[in-house]
Amino acid sequence: MTLSRRTLLGLASAFALTRPVGAQTVRELYQGRTIVTGRRPETRLPGMVRCLAQVLVRVSGDPRLAVHPLLARLSETPETAVATYSYRDLYAFRPIRDEQGTRDRPYEMTVEYDPAKIDAMLAQMGSRPWLAERPRLVVFLAVHHIGSSFMLSSMVDQGELMRQSFQDAAWNAAMEVVIPSPETLARAGLTVENTAEATPQSLLGFVDRKVGQVPLVGLLDWSKPLLAWKARWRIAADGAPGWGIEGVNFDAAFRNGVGGAAQVLSGNGTPG
Incomplete structure (x- = not known):
């Protein structure tokens, strides 16, 4: 059975509740997440491109950075600022039945970034981190x-x-x-x-x-x-x-x- 994107996001949200930045650590602020199919490089790297745009917006508070002219160049090597990444199996309680099922299995990929490297990217874009307590x-x-x-x-x-x-x-x-x-x-x-x-x-x-x-x-x-x-x-x-x-x-x-x-x-x- 194929689940819709909204259903998959709902499953992911069941594991991660939204909190204000003031209740987050800096480590949590510098994280992006996305849904990927399988854990292969050909799905991981496009996922990191999405997460990079996401984390630049999250850290700065400026949604315009998602379409900034410099983003395309930064996205050519999306792993540059990555510290770690991990996967959460959204079908965790469903058995893996065959190889095709393994490749098509949906995961929530969480990408944790190096704050200094993200801050440097923001500076290149003429922006800065918004680290104050958020309303x-x-x-x-x-x-x-x-x-x-x-x-x-x-x-x-x-x-x-x-x-x-x-x-x-x-x-x-x-x-x-x-x-x-x-x-x-x-x-x-x-x-x-x-x-x-x-x-x-x-x-x-x-x-x-x-x-x-x-x-x-x-x-x-x-x-x-x-x-x-x-x-x-x-x-x-x-x-x-x-x-x-x-x-x-x-x-x-x-x-x-x-x-x-x-x-x-x-x-x-x-x-x-």
Whole structure:
């Protein structure tokens, strides 16, 4: 049986919970992970290319580095900054039945990087490590789909795949994402009808600022002409304008939201 990428990522997430950078060691921050098929060099090296881009973004807080012009050259020898790598068998409790099954077996590959070498790469790209305690994002999201509109919350069955997707986006940015409870949404008076008018600053009273929580307000709308999602994001940070993306699935929309928030909060400018 072939499992979807979302299922494989869900299996991987069951082994590794998202934590804020402040709760991570530097060693954990300088790690990338990806799903590979088998443990052969022909799948390992492309996996290391993906992990290199991932760790540069995680360490800096700047999602633009994933498309930086210098990345292509650095990716020609993706193992240069690697300290160690390991595999976790996502079919750990399934027997290996034949050689083909062994080659096709999915693994989560974790790549640990040498911090000094990654920092040197960041310097070449005009960037720097973001090693300070990172804020925790509380996502207030209104979803408008065909025949269904709802506020994403932590306790309602509706939106489970979206909650999982946010955790994947959070790991990629080395951030923590909190989905508010229905009670918090009720106290804030937020509905799908009025979220567009709500300012992030007006929601500061409904997050725990003592532990560094910051409101991230989002609108996720299904576009019939595009047959895809449109997203707009705003964050409670001084002078930060809104940003957004369209024509994508909700995984990409959430990466845009969380990655954009990391970009603003890390001092790397405004999301495009």
